[in-house]
Amino acid sequence: MSLRAKAFRRVSSPVGLGDLPRGGFESGTLAVSADGSVLVGADTSADMSQMYAFIWDQANGMRSLYDLLAPDVDLSDWSLTSARGISADGLTIVGYGINPGGNTEAWMATVNPVPVPGAALLGAIGLSFAGWRLRRKAS
8 A cells, every 4th residue: 555645634724643753754544533533544664665553642643553552462573554443432443464474464452542631630620629518518
């Protein structure tokens, strides 16, 4: 597969997604979560000889799916070449890769939810308010 475009997300006008550290200029978005907050696709190496599956979200930008999954999954001798689909909630991703035997194989992975920036702070404020309110009623 040869990609001839740059991956982007359209808000009011196209917004470039960036590149993977080992990637080249050409990338493509191949699937988007239902709310548009998580995108997946493929990025090419600088010399265009390899492809790498990526995931993108606003908080983290473009990341290699291999690098994201490797700490939790044994990906020894695997190459995740493209992410082709994503579930509506943005947590389950499917794609293609090269297995240890050198053959193309489909894969499926479930990723941990991306924390919403400030959610922990809002949760702490809410708990503090609830605690203050309970103490006030007890007095």
